[in-house]
Amino acid sequence: MTATFQTIVLGLGAMGSAALYQLAKRGNRVLGIDRYNPPHTFGSSHGGSRITRQAIGEGLEYTPLSLRSYEIVREIEKQTGEKLLLPCGGLMISNKEGLGTHHIQNFFDNTVNAARQYNIAHDILEAQDIKKRFPVFNVGSHEYGYYEPEAGLLYPETCLRTQLDLAKSLGATVHTNETVLAFHATTSGVTVKTDRGQYQAEQLIVAAGPWLSELLKDSHKALAAHFTVVRQVMYWFDIKDHYESFKPGNFPIFIWEGQGDFATRYGMPAVDGPDGGFKIASPSFNEVVTPATVNRTASGAEAEALFQEQVARCFPSVKNKCLRSAVCMYTDTHDSRFVIGRLPGYSSVLIASPCSGHGFKHSPAIGECLAELATTGTSRIDLSGFAIEKAIAAV
Ligand SMILES: Cc1cc2nc3c(=O)[nH]c(=O)nc-3n(C[C@H](O)[C@H](O)[C@H](O)COP(=O)(O)OP(=O)(O)OC[C@H]3O[C@@H](n4cnc5c(N)ncnc54)[C@H](O)[C@@H]3O)c2cc1C
Incomplete structure (x- = not known):
């Protein structure tokens, strides 16, 4: 039956x-x-963590979803005693030439507008403010940031x-x-x-x-x-020697808009302790796959390339030692x-x-x-x- x-x-x-x-x-x-x-x-x-933020730069219609999600997550946490959310703060970095993109053009400006429209607490930080508050971020003088204290990560x-x-x-x-x-x-x-x-x-x-x-x-x-399904790789690099600077509370989740030759990068604080590394990734749209065909292992050469292209420039204090990696898939749409x-x-x-x-x-x-x-x-x-x-x- x-x-x-x-x-x-x-x-x-x-x-x-x-x-x-x-x-x-x-x-x-x-x-x-x-x-x-x-x-x-x-x-x-x-992959252990996902960025969450309240003011959504991908479009104004997403912000009600993120705000309601915060409420539901907090209800579930209260009900079960489980920890789903770590509100460790979030930093979006863009550049004053307006050349950056993340998912869509105007991501940064849209984020600021959404924060203003929905009364979401935030600060606009100049490059020197970012360096003072989060010294391990090697921002250029032409860059600036949006900081949201309630942003963070979900497990x-x-x-x-x-x-x-x-x-x-x-x-x-x-x-x-x-x-x-x-x-x-x-x-x-x-x-x-x-x-x-x-x-x-x-x-x-x-x-x-x-x-x-x-x-x-x-x-x-x-x-x-x-x-279109595209392969993504997340990497964890060793920060044992600088753990204090990378631990939650001292280091926010970040989205650092790409420009020119540099693709966007995003990452998380060291949530797994001094030996767990800090997670960084750069969205990639080159490798079209299916769940059946995707290569689920990242090579040493891929980790080396990510280090040279992203970590060495943005976080010069981080050692070139990839502790681990994980392969995941985006189901992407053209817009x-x-x-x-x-x-x-x-x-x-x-x-x-x-x-x-x-x-x-x-x-x-x-x-x-x-x-x-x-x-x-x-x-x-x-x-x-x-x-x-x-x-x-x-x-
Ligand atoms: C590397 C990476 C980083 C990301 N970072 C962020 C971030 O920081 N912040 C953020 O908000 N989002 C992020 N995302 C996006 C976010 O993770 C996805 O939007 C979300 O996980 C998609 O969930 P889903 O339920 O659609 O898919 P999935 O979680 O993949 O679930 C699909 C489920 O369907 C099951 N299934 C499929 N076919 C069948 C079938 N025929 N029969 C039975 N079961 C089936 C699968 O087994 C699977 O469990 C990221 C994604 C990736 C890959």
Whole structure:
């Protein structure tokens, strides 16, 4: 007999675990399915930390999502005693020539505007202020910064685990190590076929991260083509000799806009103690992959190149000793915008692809909005700017 649910959540990464928790919280009879056992290292939600910030430079419509996510995270922390968020401050660095970009042009100015519009505490720092406050940042005299005290990092694995545990404790059914092969619209909802069985539901939320195109390529070719999966590498460099300068409290999360030959770089304080290194990465869009083909190991040559291009210039006190690295994937869109909404022709299927390298911080609120859309048809935060029709029109 086919098991029936009110909602099925396909994929239990950042977005799926948040949606599952929010649905279970609403008393929804929900099944979550994942091909692995999240949190895992095969998708987009691993690596120990993700930047979070309140004023969002990728577009004004994102700031309500980040502010609501802070509220949800703090509620979950209070409820469970788990630590999901480290508000260690955040520094965005740009240059006065206005040549920098991060995800989109005008990222820095948009961030400042969002902070002003939403009354988010911040300081504008000149180069000499940055050097005084955070001496290990080797900023040039033409650079300046936006500092947000409430910015910081989220622990992604803890976020996923905690929301999945909460969902289960609230009655959600979770099937791990089970792969969805296909889904079909029916008159009463949707049928989901996996490598272990078949399920029926009124609503399906597809939060498959970098596997999304594979699921859509036959039924929604144009939409599938909107997503490009690109390989990313995160590195941890040794800071043992300068740990005090890199530890949380003395060192913020940072996004340092690229210009000219230098690509954007971002990083985190040394959250794993003096021996854990500090994490730095530079978004890269050259290596188009699929989850099946991606090389999941970074070479010594890649670490050397990252050190020479980024670390040596920006943090001259850091030793050329890469302690470890991790490979992850962005599901990128041409304009870095999220894609969230009802799948054309499938009134009972919601697609959620909020990545392009900046989705994690919004995942608690996106999960809540998905749960609201699945149960009531509307969400407290307007997601129409991320509608699928817009994405398809742009292909
Ligand atoms: C290196 C890197 C750095 C980043 N830094 C930041 C940052 O600092 N701040 C920020 O806000 N965002 C950041 N992001 C983006 C953020 O991490 C992503 O937006 C977010 O993790 C995407 O979550 P997701 O749920 O869409 O995908 P995932 O977490 O990958 O989840 C997808 C899930 O679906 C499952 N699945 C897929 N197909 C199937 C199937 N057929 N059947 C069953 N299960 C399936 C997978 O196993 C997986 O668990 C970064 C991303 C990367 C890669």
